[in-house]
Amino acid sequence: MSVLVFVEIADGEIRGSSLEAVAYGAEVAKIQGTTATAIVLGNEVSADQLAHIGNYGAAKVLNAADARLNHGVIQAYTDVIAQAFAQENSKTLVLAKSSLGDAVAARLAVRLQASLASNITELPQINGAFTVKRGVFTGKAFQTAELKSENKILAIKKGAISASPNDTLASVESFSPSFNEADFAVKITKTDKVTGELLLPEADRVVSGGRGLKGPENWGIILDLAHALTAATGCSKPVSDLDWRPHHEHVGQTGVKVSPTLYIAVGISGAIQHLAGVSSSKCIVVINKDADAPFFKAADYGIVGDAFEILPRLTKAVQNLK
């Protein structure tokens, strides 16, 4: 009756957000008096990496090591995870919110007749009723919801739990699901992806630039500060609409909703749609030359000044820390 956790792989690495999901699943398992099992799809990670998922609380790791699963094929993933759920007699599936996780979770909810909650921000309350707290209205509010079915799927938002690894290793078992033809009906023809960069939704620190930067040729000062802080880079919607930065960096109500410990907004005015995407950041810094920019009202620290003059100085100050 273990809690099953779907663990995603990106570029041959276990995703940080999935390790958070493992820690979350292990806590839920503890409340329910059982253990957590992770399911990993594809053959890109070594047995040693798989065993280390145990560091975050999984007692067992199932690996469906089929090369066809090295890409996130939504229907095949649905099929494999449903079979693992049955084999483990699970009642609860935990996964991290992501472009693949969301797509798979919705299909699984129908397949497993499960109650699904996404965007979950903290551990569930289990006392007779099973309730979760989740982000709604694009980050402008939270809602508690009761999950009524016996089977449950919990899609968690970054920061729902603070995961601290120990040195326990998990036992690793291979898992051989059966497939049907429909599983691979959708063909992935090409993947275009930045590599070696921190992913925005998972980053603990984000440096974001807005229209105040005036053009893509000026992004060097953002990248330098981000680099010095080991931060991911983000941007406002007009910046990605203008193609100054790639679309996956767009932060806000209609873009990525981030919850880093540090969010630095440079030359972003602080429109309500942008604020909605950053409201769950722990600490917000705003740098804007207009003292009346609305973003200052939502900030923890602010500097009124010219980004082109201030950012290089901040970068140097960060470098001097080390």
Place this chain on the structure above:
Amino acid sequence: MKILVCITHVPDTTSKIAFTDGDTQLNKAGLQFIIGPYDDYALARAVEIKEQTPETTVTALNVGTAETEQTIRKALAIGADDAIRIDAEPTDAFFVANQIAQIAKAENYDLILMGRESSDYNGGQVHGMVGEMLGIPSLSPVMKLDIEGNVAKLAREIEGGKEYLEATLPLVLGCQEPIAEWKIPNMRGIMSARTKPLKVVQPTDNSVMTTPGKYELPAARSGVKMIAADEAEKLIDLLRNEAKVI
């Protein structure tokens, strides 16, 4: 080709959100409602496909009470040919998906489009659920869609980039920018929308999988600490020693 576009009726993106009835209901007083921003992209792409492909029909669908009709009329003004309103409060994603799937089973749409998520409950679940209920592929978030015969060529956003895919129709897609540019209805569209058919049907199955409880607003920030521009470096010190985030 037959396209179904599912739209939500949600508060305008500039809305300040507040609650009533012991924090169990959205306070709708003073709120403007719009087609969900992501649904609006889906609708715009559907209308473009209709313009390029002869004999294409676009049907807009909403699960909602009578108050959503203005929003549905806007979808008709943007270019949908007809509309269906399933007369029920959209209580949870499973309930909504179930209603859509029931209609879709009878109508055999080639494409079922909607936004990647609604901007009220942000579940991002309905497209996947409909796909599974109908036994056809579902993909989301889709940022590019071209139809060639009965094959869709599309791009899906993934963390840090995109993935290009090919799939045979029928499909269910959760859409986002830049799949199309939002369309603003013109005068002719607004006039013709008044007479386009809007069918109201009753829900077929009332099962839900979740029960909503109380809402709450995020904790307010304690206030901003300003640092003078000529002492900007002090920020880094404060981030390390006061906020302890670096």
